[in-house]
Amino acid sequence: MYRTHNNGELKAKDIDNQVTLSGWVQKIRDKGFMIWVDLRDRYGITQLIFDEERTPKDVMDKASQLGREFVIQVSGTVIERESKNPKMTTGDIELLVSEISVLNTSLTPPFTIEDKTDGGEDLRMKYRYLDIRRTPVRNNLVFRHKVTMAVRNYLSEKDFVEVETPYLIKSTPEGARDFVVPSRMNEGQFYALPQSPQTFKQLLMVGGMDKYFQIVKCFRDEDLRADRQPEFTQIDCEMAFVEQEDVLNTFEGLTRHLLKEINKVDVEEFPRMTYDEAMRRYGNDKPDIRFGMEFGELNTVAQNKDFNVFNKAELVVGIAVPGGNSYSRKEIDKLIDWVKRPQVGAKGMVYVRCNDDGSYKSSVDKFYDQDDLAKWAEATAAKPGDLICVLSGETHKTRTQLSALRMELAERLELRKSNEFAPLWVIDFPLLEWDEETNRYHAMHHPFTSPKPGQMELLKTDPGAVKANAYDLVLNGNEIGGGSIRIHDKETQAKMFDYLGFTPEEAKAQFGFLMDAFQYGAPPHGGIAFGLDRLVAILGGQETIRDFIAFPKNNAGRDVMIDAPAVIDNEQLEALHLKLSLDNK
Amino acid sequence: MYRTHNNGELKAKDIDNQVTLSGWVQKIRDKGFMIWVDLRDRYGITQLIFDEERTPKDVMDKASQLGREFVIQVSGTVIERESKNPKMTTGDIELLVSEISVLNTSLTPPFTIEDKTDGGEDLRMKYRYLDIRRTPVRNNLVFRHKVTMAVRNYLSEKDFVEVETPYLIKSTPEGARDFVVPSRMNEGQFYALPQSPQTFKQLLMVGGMDKYFQIVKCFRDEDLRADRQPEFTQIDCEMAFVEQEDVLNTFEGLTRHLLKEINKVDVEEFPRMTYDEAMRRYGNDKPDIRFGMEFGELNTVAQNKDFNVFNKAELVVGIAVPGGNSYSRKEIDKLIDWVKRPQVGAKGMVYVRCNDDGSYKSSVDKFYDQDDLAKWAEATAAKPGDLICVLSGETHKTRTQLSALRMELAERLELRKSNEFAPLWVIDFPLLEWDEETNRYHAMHHPFTSPKPGQMELLKTDPGAVKANAYDLVLNGNEIGGGSIRIHDKETQAKMFDYLGFTPEEAKAQFGFLMDAFQYGAPPHGGIAFGLDRLVAILGGQETIRDFIAFPKNNAGRDVMIDAPAVIDNEQLEALHLKLSLDNK
CATH class of the missing domain: 3.30.1360.30 (GAD-like domain)
Structure with missing residues (x-):
């Protein structure tokens, strides 16, 4: 056994006990006859003391050769500390060491493993495993875990079922942004990684799952802007037999629960504002109303x-x-x-x-x-x-x-105070938005969003005026969630695809399975998806999502730690029925 | 609001109340003057009654035109049922309908939506959303959710932190089985989808996360055997400062908790058997000892x-x-x-x-x-x-x-009784196994597995006799989990790569980041990974993992419902710097 306690738990009540600890050497103070070492692990820091008069000579010798970030195991007696440190949970005690073993040595780290480090962004990305040793970074990951557990337990208690949807799916009309995966067994064919589980969650509603959620990775191959990641995590949710009001109430409940549970903050009923009003009063569909x-x-x-x-x-x-x-x-x-x-x-x-x-x-x-x-x-x-x-x-x-x-x-x-939380529903989004580039209307949310009842006809005469049953949840000026009531009958869905410029053949090839499903008794349904990375960052009082992702990629979509993506060998390409077609060849 | 109650909750205490229900038409009994309809949703079935003497004529008319799997909304009065059905949770009551609205019609489903269906495997895969409407299939998915929640809450309470590791990583030496993802932004380069988060979880240990878990999709491009899926889910776990004994105790605790919580079964301390003994007594490294x-x-x-x-x-x-x-x-x-x-x-x-x-x-x-x-x-x-x-x-x-x-x-x-559970640890696996095809030894578990202390030298003289700190958890003749204590120093890891036939350059190219990490104070660590699909199936008393996956693929790796994989268009290929290289071209 490597330890009887972790480095955050020994207190005055443990004095005189024999214990064994393991961890990393955070700091060494060597006065020759007396050596103090701060021993660190995820749970805290415990001060070790090596004393020429009370510590065996060989142990003393080993202690004098320790370096920063060495991994050691020590045994000894918990004693009262002379100068107590009330800022540390273990500040009342120290460990008088009688045995030591060096479990691993360490080179000098490329940056200091301190709350405030001297390491630049690039260096810290390359040595992310060392960056994670820093308490603020590690705490962010633990915080993320707490948020996801709170989400899962809340939704689970409300009868939502987490269902895993597939990662190897089919390329969609927004295909240009799909990451694709060549199939070895199906020559010349490709899977796509999901930009979201949208169609699958709708099929689960058709399948009677009633209330679905999933915390799930999604993928989008865009030219990266600051603070965008090619893979990101969504809290994806869908409910059957609901109107917009039901969805808003449910996820207002979730958000309020998180603010209460994670941030100890009570918030009033969330204000609601139409898209038009938000644009008029704040010039923004995700206004910061703090x-x-x-x-x-x-x-x-x-x-x-x-x-x-x-x-x-x-x-x-x-x-x-x-x-x-x-x-x-x-x-x-x-x-x-x-x-x-x-x-x-x-x-x-x-x-x-x-x-x-x-x-x-x-x-x-x-x-x-x-x-x-x-x-x-x-x-x-x-x-x-x-x-x-x-x-x-x-x-x-x-x-x-x-x-x-x-x-x-x-x-x-x-x-913009990070410890102040001002949630807001923005509702009644336009169904369509004008795209300057292609000179036509596109679905603002996605092609499955239902127009407001009775506005389907307006599509022909004044498309830009058609409002959708679509809503965003905004927190402190960030869109943290967005969703809609969906179309659930085949005719409306077909009309919508037609309006958006799909030929019937294209619609069938891409979404035939969904249109088929709508013929067999699809219930009314709607949902929402939260951007988990952003949500966690905001609840954590920070703006940068990268700080809440264990192994983020840089702006070129590269993981500089493992050096991915990388070339693959020719046999592998052949097996996938592919050839490279590089610009310079 | 589409409903005041679901179809599984009305009881005798609700008699005389006005309620609204929504759901699917499961069954119709039409006697002309009286019509009974079984209304179904995820929560149960409620019997509706339309009675010529008490129900408005237009409602009666609409009821007479209902078909199987129509989606309807009804309002009316809860009344006492004449012939009670004690087998149904709602068997004491029925709903005398006064209002009805058809929310969606349905074609006749291609197979019956009953516990025992007349649909064959292929048809049910194609219309998986209808298959999920069947109670046994839907219950399996709800069961899976319950198991994962129990796993997450148990591990979370034991200080494990769920950390998301990346999906877009780098191809590994088992590369032949990697699914790869061409990068648009990094010309000629590829990501790979993880076969497991093995190296990342080890890096998290180097990073001081101490106790990690993740319920995570993994990918392996193998020729599919029956009941194998190209994407599958693992409960992936790792702990620092542990010996084999600590890992076994921790995950024996988890497994016992699941059996207790999910199956209401108490099991004794798990027996342990060496690999050699399992082979001698049962001819199998995953013996069924029931x-x-x-x-x-x-x-x-x-x-x-x-x-x-x-x-x-x-x-x-x-x-x-x-x-x-x-x-x-x-x-x-x-x-x-x-x-x-x-x-x-x-x-x-x-x-x-x-x-x-x-x-x-x-x-x-x-x-x-x-x-x-x-x-x-x-x-x-x-x-x-x-x-x-x-x-x-x-x-x-x-x-x-x-x-x-x-x-x-x-x-x-x-x-082999499905309601009997006989867990077993198989320990002391050989480090290497002989591969007839390549005529050399390969790592039985993976190249990061630590040999038993002191056996490193034996590699030179009798490689097949070297035992590893590797263990499998076996339940009812199935391997549900496997893991090992890892190598945590650079020298041993380098020797192991060398022994397994990597040149130093190959080892550096593939795993340089891990070897680098080991230089900066890597703690002793080890872990385990459970196959969630199999675990859930066994706890659910069944053998087929496909029954516990919402949208499984067939033996050719195809999703027959959405028809994936599929061809992608030439512009997309060009953007990815690829050309097809088909056998017949």
Whole structure:
């Protein structure tokens, strides 16, 4: 047996007991006649003491040769510590060592194994196994485990059944983003890895499973943006015989349970906001409502004056920045530069200083008097001391730009508090969204989403106006879940595929099995999927999902630790009936 | 809201209440003036009654047009049932329907949705979503969920942390069996899907996670045998600072917990048997010890007579078949034919009838007298009324053949009772096994398995005799789990790779990251992996794992429901830098 206790559990009550511990050497203080070693494992740190007067000489010698990250096993007597450390759970005691054995040596690690390390991102990715030894990283993984256990136990108690759906499936119309797997036994054919278990969970509803969930890996071969991973984890859920209200209530319950269980936070009933309202008030379909700075639309009070920029704009809209009047001219110019960056894309920004004496000073004083500006202040709820920032232009673009500014300012003003939780349902999403590239409408959610009752006909006359029974759960400005009520009859589904540009043959080839299934008594059903990586990061009070993934990939989709992907040999390619077709050959 | 109750919960206490139910039409009995419908969902069946005198005419009309598997919603009053059905949880009541709405119609299903169906295997696979509507199939999936929840909660309480390891990894030396995934972003390179998370769980131990588990999909591209799946699920576990004894105790605890929690069965401390003993007593490294028929070795009592077949055999070994003396000559001849089938491969079989009067009658009476045969009976523990079956030849082959016969006879004699559980640890596996094909030794478990202390040197002189710290958990004649104590220092691991025929370059290319990790203070560690599909099937009292998988693949690795794998289009191939290389092109 390597240990009788772990390094986080010995307390005053254990004094005088003989114990055996194992772990890593975290720190050594060697005074020659006396050596102290901090011994670390997942559970904590225990201080070891080697004392020339009480420790056998050979043990003393071995102790003097230890190095950082050596793995050792020690036995001895628990004794009271002279200078107690109330910050450590084991701070009342130390172990007077009488036996030691070195289980493994260690080279000097490429970075320090401390809460704050000197290792850069790349080095830490390459030696991820050493990074995981650091308490904050390891704690994140333990935290993730706690969250998934809480999810599983909650849903299980609510009669949800976790069902494993297959990983080797078929390529879908969003095929361009599928990872595929060549089949050796079925020559020239490929499996695809699932982007989500969407169709399978619907088939489980057709199969009468009634309430399904699964915590499951999904795969998407996109050009990676920061903080995207080619493989990611979903909490995937589906229910039969439900309307939108049932789904919202169920998963509001789950989310509230998590906040209570994991974060010890009670939250009120989640507010609900339509997509249209979210766009109008926050310029964003996942607004962070932990802070104000709501949009004030200024068309009625700012147009029809002599300022042409505003007159010809589809939308004039502003926000009040709390305390922003203290910004210097230079700071404001920098803000203007910021909104003009290509990533934001505004053409310019109008601003109004709200002075403490109730007067206003704006960058467009030529066109607007104090009364006009007072109306702007009213519309944006600006108070003396604030700065009103105003953008204008095409509605959707302008809103998106102002939303970016709002989030940036909130970040600078530290209004986004990681220990504050503001969940929100955004509902009534449009069924379709216009795609500039292909010049046509696409399903905003996916082609299985049901339009609002009675709106199917509207598809022909005003497609962009059709709303769906689709909803997102937003937490602190992040979409943590999204779902919809699904189409459950074959005719509607066929019409939808037709509308989205599938020929009947394509629809049959891709989704014939689902259309078939709908002929045999499919129940009404709907569901939701949560992005687990993001959810865990937010509950953990952090923004970077990579910190909550044991072995993440980098932005090029590479695992730099194991050096994957890699070439495979020719025999293997042959067995798969494949040849490489490289650009330079 | 589609329902106030499910179809399994209404009882006598609900009589006179107004309720709404939804579900599938299971059965219709139409007497014109009175119609009874069995309404089914996952939770049960509730009987609906439509009565011309009490039900509105339009509702009556709609009821008369229902068909099997229609999805309906009904409202009405719970009333007492005239002829109660104590076998149904809802058997005291029925629902007098006042409102009905047909939520979806159904074609006639291709097979009956009953506990015993008329559908064949192929049809049920194609329409798996209808098969899942059948209670036994659905119950298997719910059962699987219960088992995984019990596993997760048990391990979690024991401080194990579930950590997700990546699915997109690198091809390994057993690469021929890897499914690979071409990378679009890394031209000419491939990920591989994991055959197990072996190296990652070891890295987590190096990373100080201490106790890891994961219920995880694994992938192996083998030519499929009956009841093998290209994707399968493991309960994967690893612990640091453990010896074999710690691992066995921990997972004996888990298994005992499952038997108690899921099957309400208490089992004694699990017996342990070395691999050598299992082979000697049962001819099998996963013996079913629910019944006797242990091997009796007969070399000393059957050789050195005039029967040459036995004299020149390496092993003569027999089993006593309980009550086998009642077999007719014809039945025994059939048994002899059975052992001579190519799948078993024996050259012949000697038998001894043990008469009720204590005398013997054998097929080799020419060579052996009653005293000789009495010694055979003693060695095989045969009793009057039994039949002794004796095989001979090369030791390992003969044992394997006799084991096949033993299992076949136990099956025929119904000695393998599905509600009886006999777990067993088989320990001290050989480190290596001889491979006839490549004419060299291979790792029996995997190249990370640690040899028994002090046996490393034996590798040079008698490799086949080296035993490993490797163990299997056997339940009712099935290997449900297997694991080992791992090598944790770089030198031993390098020697092992060398011994197994890796060049240092190959070892570095494949497992450099692991060897690197071992240089930075790797702790002693070991673990185990359970085959979840098999475990669930056995706990569920069944033999076929496919019955416990929601969407299994057939023996050609195809999902016949979604028709995967399938061809992908040329643009997709091009994006992946691949060309097909088909045999007929």
